[in-house]
Amino acid sequence: MAVNAKGAVAAVPDPLGLDGRAGSAVPIQLLTPEGERVEHPDYPLEVSAAEVQALYRDLVLVRRIDFEAIALQRQGELGIWASLLGQEAAQVGSARALGPGDMAFPTYREHGVAWCRGLDPVKLLELFRGVSHGGWDPKAHGLHLYTIVIGCQALHATGYAMGIQRDGAVGEDGEAAIAYFGDGATSQGDVNEAFIWASVTNAPVVFFCQNNQWAISEPLERQSRVPLYQRAYGFGFPGIRVDGNDVLACLAVTRKAMQAAREGQGPTLIEAFTYRMGAHTTTDDPTRYRLAAELESWKLKDPIERVKAYLVRSRLADMEFFERVDAEADEMGARVRKSCLEMPDPAPLAIFENVYAEPNALIDSEREQFAAYLDSFTGEEVAR
Amino acid sequence: MTALTLSRALNEGLRKALESDPKVLILGEDVGKLGGVFRVTDGLQKDFGEARVIDTPLAESGIVGTAIGLALRGYRPVCEIQFDGFVYPAFDQIVSQLAKMRLRSLGNVSLPVVIRIPFGGGIGAVEHHSESPEALFAHTPGLRVVACGDPADAYVMVQQSIRCDDPVIFFEPKRRYWDRAEVDIAGGLAASIPLDKARTLVSGTDVTVLAYGPMVRTCAEAAVAAAADGRSLEVIDLRSLAPLDTEAIFASVRRTGRCVVVHEAAISGGIGAEIAARVTEECFYHLEAPVLRVCGYSTPYPPSRLEEHYLPDLDRVLDGVDRTFGY
Numbered sequence: 001m002a003v004n005a006k007g008a009v010a011a012v013p014d015p016l017g018l019d020g021r022a023g024s025a026v027p028i029q030l031l032t033p034e035g036e037r038v039e040h041p042d043y044p045l046e047v048s049a050a051e052v053q054a055l056y057r058d059l060v061l062v063r064r065i066d067f068e069a070i071a072l073q074r075q076g077e078l079g080i081w082a083s084l085l086g087q088e089a090a091q092v093g094s095a096r097a098l099g100p101g102d103m104a105f106p107t108y109r110e111h112g113v114a115w116c117r118g119l120d121p122v123k124l125l126e127l128f129r130g131v132s133h134g135g136w137d138p139k140a141h142g143l144h145l146y147t148i149v150i151g152c153q154a155l156h157a158t159g160y161a162m163g164i165q166r167d168g169a170v171g172e173d174g175e176a177a178i179a180y181f182g183d184g185a186t187s188q189g190d191v192n193e194a195f196i197w198a199s200v201t202n203a204p205v206v207f208f209c210q211n212n213q214w215a216i217s218e219p220l221e222r223q224s225r226v227p228l229y230q231r232a233y234g235f236g237f238p239g240i241r242v243d244g245n246d247v248l249a250c251l252a253v254t255r256k257a258m259q260a261a262r263e264g265q266g267p268t269l270i271e272a273f274t275y276r277m278g279a280h281t282t283t284d285d286p287t288r289y290r291l292a293a294e295l296e297s298w299k300l301k302d303p304i305e306r307v308k309a310y311l312v313r314s315r316l317a318d319m320e321f322f323e324r325v326d327a328e329a330d331e332m333g334a335r336v337r338k339s340c341l342e343m344p345d346p347a348p349l350a351i352f353e354n355v356y357a358e359p360n361a362l363i364d365s366e367r368e369q370f371a372a373y374l375d376s377f378t379g380e381e382v383a384r
Numbered sequence: 385m386t387a388l389t390l391s392r393a394l395n396e397g398l399r400k401a402l403e404s405d406p407k408v409l410i411l412g413e414d415v416g417k418l419g420g421v422f423r424v425t426d427g428l429q430k431d432f433g434e435a436r437v438i439d440t441p442l443a444e445s446g447i448v449g450t451a452i453g454l455a456l457r458g459y460r461p462v463c464e465i466q467f468d469g470f471v472y473p474a475f476d477q478i479v480s481q482l483a484k485m486r487l488r489s490l491g492n493v494s495l496p497v498v499i500r501i502p503f504g505g506g507i508g509a510v511e512h513h514s515e516s517p518e519a520l521f522a523h524t525p526g527l528r529v530v531a532c533g534d535p536a537d538a539y540v541m542v543q544q545s546i547r548c549d550d551p552v553i554f555f556e557p558k559r560r561y562w563d564r565a566e567v568d569i570a571g572g573l574a575a576s577i578p579l580d581k582a583r584t585l586v587s588g589t590d591v592t593v594l595a596y597g598p599m600v601r602t603c604a605e606a607a608v609a610a611a612a613d614g615r616s617l618e619v620i621d622l623r624s625l626a627p628l629d630t631e632a633i634f635a636s637v638r639r640t641g642r643c644v645v646v647h648e649a650a651i652s653g654g655i656g657a658e659i660a661a662r663v664t665e666e667c668f669y670h671l672e673a674p675v676l677r678v679c680g681y682s683t684p685y686p687p688s689r690l691e692e693h694y695l696p697d698l699d700r701v702l703d704g705v706d707r708t709f710g711y
Contacts, residue, residue, distance in 0.1 A: 137492035138456065139492070152481050155449025156450075159453020160457045162450060190446075194449070356486070356550045361631075
């Protein structure tokens with residue numbers, strides 16, 4: 001990966017003949033894998049030591065949530081877990097670019113986004129434990145529910161953005177939506193329809209694609225013959241490739257795209273170039289389809305190590321800071337574990353709750369029948 | 385009272401909804417300047433603007449998917465799917481997203497989205513323009529499914545559906561779009577039959593005939609013909625297919641002892657099958673004959689030169705009625 005993105009831009013060929021409009025295949029980078037801060041003329045970023053420390057803390061805590069959840073799955077406490085290992089910077093950087101009025105539409109892997117939107121990680125475990133299908137209030141967190149069917153949420157984000165337009169909430173203090181999805185999702189009709197809708201309506205929405213190179217076992221070349229960020233140009237809006245393992249670059253690029261959307265300049269596609277370091281989910285075995293060497297090469301680009309290196313080298317944080325963050329992670333890990341183990345199953349009759357907003361005779365009668373059936377047992381049998 | 389076609393009655397109902405709630409939006413293909421291919425949205429864009437009556441790109445999943453997003457932002461979108469056979473690209477958004485969002489959010493999110501679908505055959509159309517996919521949606525928990533049968537009900541039901549906080553799949557009998565009848569467009573909805581209730585169209589004593597959408601008129605006509613033969617048919621317009629107004633169905637069958645369900649949709653796995661099962665469970669000792677179904681066959685919809693043989697008509701309804709007396 002080039003260190004000096006500016007220099008690299010000129011050197012990149014233009015295979016589609018887009019006359020420079022297609023951006024650069026070299027990802028925008030503000031922090032090298034070695035932890036060296038570099039500048040980019042289009043993405044100046046002023047960050048204080050405290051802000052970088054806060055981002056580092058986010059990254060470490062989010063990785064810890066992931067680590068604990070994988071362990072809980074291995075112990076049989078969760079049905080499944082979709083690990084975000086390796087994608088912490090893409091998620092934290094982009095989500096920290098959001099304001100309270102913005103709405104994020106995540107997939108099932110956006111634990112880092114959920115963290116930054118203030119959702120208690122225990123809520124995520126509910127979903128993967130099978131206690132609920134999510135169950136949080138999207139409005140309270142500016143975070144829509146996890147969407148499992150690939151790509152559907154891109155249309156929800158676009159429709160939501162059309163609502164922002166109709167509310168007159170476009171302008172300097174405007175609001176915007178951001179849709180998260182992966183490289184595999186770019187093949188879905190819904191994502192392509194969302195691109196079309198967003199383009200022709202000039203909707204205030206940012207499409208944040210984490211290209212982690214793998215859709216379960218299928219490499220990117222099964223999804224696309226062109227770099228994903230270039231897709232945007234066919235739809236009529238800008239596409240940008242950012243180093244997805246660089247939290248500062250993800251922050252700067254998303255900030256700019258979100259502000260453009262809020263101000264009425266329409267959508268942007270951001271391709272965060274990253275790598276899924278773990279399995280697709282805890283049920284997957286990536287050794288069946290990818291080489292260990294690939295994983296090793298990406299380990300050198302770890303999103304957390306480079307921030308740590310930067311903080312240490314630039315003397316922006318001392319050892320006490322790192323110890324404090326580690327201690328907080330330990331504490332949070334313990335709390336997450338404990339909360340998961342103590343999480344009660346819902347009552348059986350909860351099956352009938354929240355199917356309809358309005359009274360529904362069919363649901364009522366089935367609830368009654370099931371309650372009577374449960375009552376036909378005695379004592380302990382139905383208590384759990 | 386004003387005499388209106390069913391298409392016009394829907395138009396007036398939509399107009400009322402747009403007037404009374406600024407959050408109501410209409411979106412679909414050709415709903416703007418053209419006023420929809422059946423003219424149901426005629427003149428609405430002119431009067432309410434392009435921000436509220438939206439000509440969308442030509443992609444049904446996109447129509448429903450963005451409607452969900454608009455509803456999440458507090459709007460009440462009314463989607464028009466141009467023809468029954470074109471709803472399938474949106475099936476995933478309807479079944480996996482629209483129907484389940486309330487449960488997924490533990491009640492934090494309601495999606496008051498209406499999806500209007502012209503359905504049924506009898507208009508001599510090409511393939512994919514004459515289908516009756518209502519059972520697919522009635523089988524999907526989280527959705528309400530309704531079908532209007534005449535202009536007065538169309539006017540009321542479309543407004544009730546828009547006010548409903550649950551997603552509603554709203555079926556319109558396309559061959560009845562140009563049927564004309566008196567509609568009270570001055571009155572409010574307070575005195576109307578609730579959206580989830582059936583309505584007895586013709587009272588009778590011998591056989592309960594259940595219908596909805598385009599078959600309502602067919603069955604009402606069959607009742608007149610049967611009366612000439614000395615048979616008294618009770619014709620019930622189901623209106624709501626999910627949930628079914630089982631109370632009304634059972635009460636009628638317990639009186640008549642016979643039940644015939646009529647729909648254009650393929651017989652297998654259809655609404656009639658559901659009704660037959662429930663009537664058998666709840667009215668077993670009142671039944672003089674098994675519940676019979678007069679429906680489309682278990683085949684794809686035929687080319688239009690054959691549709692008169694596929695579609696239940698007055699004679700087939702009477703034949704079904706006759707058969708219930710053969711037990």
